[in-house]
Amino acid sequence: MDLMSLRSLLANLVVDFSVLVLRYHSGQNLSKNQRTEEETEMELVVKESSLDSVLEGRTSRILKSLWLPASTIPTRKSGQIVYGCAFLLVLLLTILSLILAHWLRRVFSGDPVLTTVAVLLLLLITGVTVIIWRQPQSPTALHFRVGDLTCPKCPP
DSSP states (O other), X not given: OHHHHHHHHHHHHHHHHHHHHHHTOOXXXXXXXXXXXXXXXXXXXXXXHHHSXXXXXXXXXXXXXXXSOSOSSOOHHHHHHHHHHHHHHHHHHHHHHHHHHHHHHHHHHTOHHHHXXXXXXXXXXXXXXXXXXXXXXXXXXXXXXXXXXXXXXXXO
């Protein structure tokens, strides 16, 4: 029975992860407007790097693209940010789950090391979730239905 529950949970996680990735996917067919926005973004990056020092410019660009994306439509860069953050989110949640599964009483009894680690993991999870939330979503309408079309008794 536990294996069946675990299998259902894992199947749900795969579907949820796939929906998350598709929502922020930039798409294969880029229109001219999207390409122009990407080119404009690259021009801004080149101008910024010539004005600032290389290290400071890269750091500020990375932080700026995480919190304030340049485009309102998904780009390849925003998609890569979401992919990386989603994998990081899975890793952080797994680590937190393992800590809570093994040392739950020690975390809640006030062990300073484990409590600090759990709180830091929760803060990182929240930060990564906000970064994903701030990225532009695909405006493409998804046309699909869930149901069995071969079922004669099922309503259309």
